[in-house]
Amino acid sequence: MLTKRIIPCLDVKDGRVVKGIQFVGLRDAGDPVALAKYYDEQGADELVFLDISASHEGRATMVEVVKQTAKTLTIPFTVGGGIRTVDDIERILRAGADKVSMNTAALDNPNVIKDGAEKFGNQCIVIAIDAKYSEDDQTWMVYTHGGRNKTQWAVVDWAIEATKLGAGEILLTSMNRDGEKSGFDLHVTKAVREAVNVPVIASGGAGNAQDFYDVLTGEVDADAALAASIFHYKETSVREVKQFLRDKGVNIR
C-alpha cells in the first residue's frame, strides 16, 4: 500500500529561499540546497520548489539551484513557477527535477500539458490549481495571480480536463485557507479527489499535525499534503507530523 506523503514547499527568489526560515544549526538559512537536504533528513517524502523570481536572471539561477539540489537529494522533487513551454519543462527536468508544476501557463495554453506529458510522461506533469470559493458561482473556481483573478473554470472541471490532457498529479491549493492555519479545505479536496484518478496533493491551511490527519484519511483521503510556513517556522516538524500520523495508524514511510 502506498504511504501518504508529506511535502514541504520552499519559495525561491533569485536563487534564495524567502520567508525568513528559522533553522538552528544551518549556516545559511537562505540556501535552498542546504534546506532541501535538511528536509530530506527530516523524513520529507518529496519537496516542492516554487520559483517566484520575476526576472529572466532569477529564472536562470533556478536552473542552477535545481542542478545543485539534484546532486544531494535522495528524494523526488518538483519545480514550479515560470514554466510555460515544453522547452521550459525540458530545461528543468534535464537539470535534475523529477516533476514540473504548472499553473497559469496551463490555463493559458492547455496544450502544454498534453505536449509535456507526451514527451516526458504524465508522471512528471503536476497541475497546480488555486481554488477559491466564489459566492457568485456557488462553487470553487480556479483563480490566478495569487487569488486576484477569477477564471472561467470551476475547480473540479479544470482538474478533470487537466487530467484528460495528461496531468499526472494535481496540487490543489485553497486560497481561502492559505496562511490561515485553520486546516486544509476538506470539501474542495474531497471533491477533486473523487473527480480524478490521479494523486491529489492538498495545500493551504496546515496549522498542526491533526490537520494533516484530517485531509489524508477518511472520506477526504488525499494522497499527499503540502505545507510551507509551519515547517519553516518550526511550529512543527516533518518528523513530528509523520510520527503523529503513524501513531494514529496512517500508512507513513
Add this chain to the structure above:
Amino acid sequence: MNIGIIDYGLGNLFSVAEALKRLGCTPVISDDIAVLQQTDALILPGVGAFPDAMKQLSNKNFVTFLQVQKKPLLGICLGMQLLFESSNEGQLTEGLGLLQGIIQKFDVTQSRIPHMGWNQLQWHKSYVESETDYVYFVHSFYASHINEQDLMASADYANIQVPAIVQHKHITGMQFHPEKSGDLGTALLKQWLKEVAK
C-alpha cells in the same frame, strides 16, 4: 568503477549519475556501444512509453548488443520493463527478452494511476539490510507472468503483487527509482555495485 548509463534519449540520466557519484563510481553516459563496452557494468534507465523506448534502442543498435553482452545490467523503472519479453502498452511491442514475463497496465478501476509514491517492499529473497522497507515508485505498467525464481522483492498495489526487484544471472531490474528512494535506495544501489565488483 566505471558504470555505463545507456543514453537512448529517454529518462532522467542526471539523477542516476549523481547517485553513482555519491557511491564513489564514475558514471559514463553514452549512446556509443564502443564506449559502453569499456565500462564495468551497465544501467538502462528510462521514463516514458515502452514502444518509443524500444524504437530508440533499436535505432541506436542497442537491442542485439544488450541481448548478447554479459556485463551486469541494471534496468530501472521503464528500463526494467524493457528487459522482459513484451508489453501491451499502446500496441503489443517486443522487449529485450532477457527476462521471462510481460508488461501490462494496472486495472484503472482498481486503483489510482500512476502507482506513484512510497510503497513497502515485501522481500522474497534477502538482498540488503535496512531499517526501512519503503522505496519510491512511479509507473502505470507492471511485470506479470514472470519466473517466480527471479523475484527478489515485490510491492502490493491495486490488489496485485507488483514485481519490484528481479534478478536473473547478470540481469537486475528495479521497478522503483533507487536513486530517489532515500537510504534504502542508496543501500540497494550499493549492493548491486558490490555484486558488480565481484
